[in-house]
Amino acid sequence: DQAEFGLIGLGVMGKSLCRNLASKGVKISMFNRHVPGKEENIASDFKQQHKELENALAFDELHKFVSSLQQPRKIFLMVNAGSAIDAVIEELAPLLSKNDIIIDGGNSHYEDTARRESLLSEKGLFFIGCGVSGGEEGALKGPSIMPGGDLQAYDLIKPYLEKIAARDKNDNACCTYIGKSGSGHFTKMLHNGIEYAEMQLLAEFYQIFKTKGNNPDEIAEILSKSDVDTQSYLLEITIDILKKREGNDWLIHKILDKAGNKGTGNWTTIASAQLGVPSTLIAGSLFARYLSAFKDDRDRVQNILPSELSAIEVSIDHILEAYQLARIINHIQGFKFLKEASETYKWSLNLSEIARIWTNGCIIRSELMEKLVDMLKSGDDLILHTEISSSIKKLKPALSKVVAKCIESNIAVPCLSEAINFLNGISQADSPANLIQAQRDYFGAHTYQRVDDKSGKFHHTEWLK
């Protein structure tokens, strides 16, 4: 009576995924290592706590866990990304048989995933790097799942992943084969990059409304009346957060303004620099988090360079229009980034499918994402899509005005400013980069191409002659 599917690592996400699988009728085996000095057996204690785990098998000895699984074994790792994954693989691999499949469901770096996949393939084992989004609740009720690796191995785990995934509006699973190697984890990394910018934009609008004198309830009220096009999971949770009271005050007022991070925004920014794509909203939101972390510096600098924040005189409708457009730009940049990565790494990513699995279960699900599913079918860059370009035409004056007014009012809006700067840059055929090329050629003989030489040949000038 062996189990169909195994899970290693009973942290918050691992536990939720176990319950999700078991509640879909999958016979599972669960393993968590014994914590030295502790009496309890984490896996069997967990099994006792939930009715749906009645038929699940629980272990704290790895070899027994491995023997409890049907072959080829399918083992989902939910352990902390980083060296813990290598440590588990090192212990686990010698116990496995040819064609067994290890699935890493954490936020691992895509290059680590590619390395682990080739290491394990030498031993005849499969390794699937699988992005999972949706937090604890998503893992329990249906996350969005982004698996990458060997297609035949994927086919064997597909039924299980599809069972536990969220459903899109047509009742299809929010899970799709992303591509080979580290493409699943790359896609999850980019999801988080988009998430960082979406969160930062909401934070900037919170600041704008705060400066206008609105209290958190009023801001929540304004946001809840926004147009259907701006609706998203992150907007919804922001409204809940703003309304949360503690005693006579709002809880948000008690939270220290230093943003943390676990690294995926940092990786996305590095990857975008390596690929040579301008993902300026993601980078802007990452650096805004870093700036926030220098709380002491901000305190000291404010004493010497006090700057009075003042309310911007822009209507709520225009402010919400600016928000809508900044989100569109964030998604334009995000999907452009994926498209470039797909071409560079030869992953043949299906961008429309990726948008589809991001319409539910994940943190960046939104009405906009829903619309992008069809728009991305054409294969063109999003910015050229007629619906997007007409939205840009309509909303751009509001975004320009909000950013200009914020700068005059000393309100820091790094992500919003990146949005308008990107838009102004991308919609100008004429850029000042000719001067950059001339400077490079002047001091380093790096050469330049000429507009009047269609051959594309590179020229050099002796600038002082």
Ligand code: 6PG
């Ligand atoms: C998700 C989240 C999840 C997690 C991030 C947060 O899709 O479910 O993105 O993966 O909350 O790791 O990242 P930071 O700690 O870097 O904000």
